[in-house]
Amino acid sequence: MRALEGIRVVELATYVAAPSGGRVLADWGAEVIKVESPKMDIWRNYGKTFNGPANDDENPIFDVPNANKKNICLDLKVPESMEALHRLLATADVFITNNRPKPLKRMGLDYQSLKAKHPRLICGYVTGYGEEGPEADSPGFDTVAYWAKSGFMADMRINNPGSYPIYAPGGVGDNSCGTMLAGGICAALYARDRTGKGDKVSVSLFGLATWVMSLMNTSVQPPYNYQYPKTxxxxxxxxxxxxxxxxxxxxxxxxxxxxxxxxxxxxxxxxxxxxxxxxxxxxxxxxxxxxxxxxxxxxxxxxxxxxxxxxxxxxxxxxxxxxxxxxRDAVVSEQAKANHYVEHITCPSGQDYWLARPCVALEEGGLPPYELAHALGQDSREILSQLGYTPEEINALAEKGAIKVK
Known part of the structure; x- marks a missing residue:
């Protein structure tokens, strides 16, 4: 038995930071249901940026943060879809999102609104810069909110004449943030067993960067006054x-x-x-x-x-x-393979990849499966049926465009 079996997670998130947290929870045994709009998570198409495939038969860039999840497609601008989401949340233990605070409040998906409707729900929020302060509502990807804002790009360059700031490695801050989110959610679930109450778990790219760069941002202060950047x-x-x-x-x-x-x-x-x-x-x-x-x-x-x-x-x-x-060396190293840090995957297209997996190993749960990301709306019928919708009601929602079914 895996540690989080019996826990249901509803993930309303795009890109990488929050979805990678959902992926970690899924690997630990949770049932994670990814909620996508008909416009799709933009990360489904991001493989094209690397001149690679991005379709239902081959999409490894999307698979890594979204493996082991079910998928339901809801257009939350349609009232019936929002109703379906709340019916789903009523069955859930955890809600994860990276939508910004103001849109969440407009949709009634901010913590206070959800707490009133679903008092046992653990709500996990990922932001760029935190929920307070002048940049609380600012958009932020990891290259900016994590790498640029933390001081890493400016101060870790080799400070020779004509040098440039170091390249920001994409997705690193996202995956770190998602992993921290997963840990916070597990702590909140443990607390709920004792209190019976849900909780709010929040993490930001900038906040996490401040934490992981703590050696540097401490050493530059008096009396250390350590100097960056260096030649x-x-x-x-x-x-x-x-x-x-x-x-x-x-x-x-x-x-x-x-x-x-x-x-x-x-x-x-x-x-x-x-x-x-x-x-x-x-x-x-x-x-x-x-x-x-x-x-x-x-x-x-x-x-x-x-x-x-x-x-x-x-x-x-x-x-x-x-x-x-x-x-290219790291993912095929014998050390990575021996510890199951990477998994050999064959896509429906027939193309093989070595794909990374979350590296925390739980001995009693065994090695998690590696089920590639589901297509948009692949599990809509199954999930809605579990919520009590009849086949006729599901078809009516699909015809209205409120949902998408596969």
Missing amino acids: RFEGRPITLPYECGDGEWIMINIMEWERYRDAFCEAMEIPEVASDPRFQTSAGVGKLENRGPLIQILEEKFRSKSSDYWDERLTKADIVHSRLAHF
């Missing part, structure tokens, strides 16, 4: 990537320099560094005047041999390191 030679030498002779890069991360200094220097064939007074301690390595010289030594040494050579030596020395993998 290449202002970086900490023992936590940097280095280019090897074959053009590949290796990232090292030595947190206990005094403990690993001699082993590292032996592996790198630089005994002179181990005996250099400037580099005896972690504090010495971290001094600004010592960073550039040590980086230059390591750059020259790494470039003298291939990444295979250095990888083998650093591994034997038990130094934390990794080649800089490419996105």
Whole structure:
């Protein structure tokens, strides 16, 4: 039995942040029902942005945040569809949405309105910037609200002449936000077992970015006054990537320099560094005047041999390191496969993919299924029938355009 079996989640959400939270809950056993308008979640077509497929037979970009869910299509501008939604919510434990506060209030789907009608309902809200403050109603995607607003793009660039802000990786803030939402919902469900009351769970892209960037946004404050952005030679030498002779890069991360200094220097064939007074301690390595010289030594040494050579030596020395993998490498790595971080999927079109799955493993529940995202309205008839609608009533709603059935 999976942990959330018996929990029904209604998800009225588009794009990635909130739907990824629904995906996590679905993997943990919840029945997640995605509610889409006839205009569809725009993410259904986003695969075309990457010059790839985006249709019912092959849509992996959409599948990842929407696998393991049922789908009902309701036009909530039609009163009968809104009535159907509330009948569905009356059977639900959780409601998830990323609609902005003002539209939700107009539709009567804000927390206070839902609390009055469905007092045991857990309501999960995803916003760009939080529910208070001057930007509460502003739109926000993760590239802006998470990456740009947090300071990451400006301050984590390599600050050399002519450099640009770092590219914002799409979907990372979204998936992080959805995962945090899922955790908050589980906490609220646990509390409801004791109180009998529903609750409101809210998370924002900007809020989560502030939390995950806390090391940086704390260290820049007095008395630390740590400086960002940095040039290449202002970086900490023992936590940097280095280019090897074959053009590949290796990232090292030595947190206990005094403990690993001699082993590292032996592996790198630089005994002179181990005996250099400037580099005896972690504090010495971290001094600004010592960073550039040590980086230059390591750059020259790494470039003298291939990444295979250095990888083998650093591994034997038990130094934390990794080649800089490419996105195409990560999803087919044996480590990812062995831990079921990715799943081999064959789409109805016949095309194969390795698709990521939520990485939290619950031993007793076993490996969750990986059922590809359902088509728009694929489960409308089944869900409405469960709510007491007759076949004639369902057909009438479809003819009116209030719903779409597959």
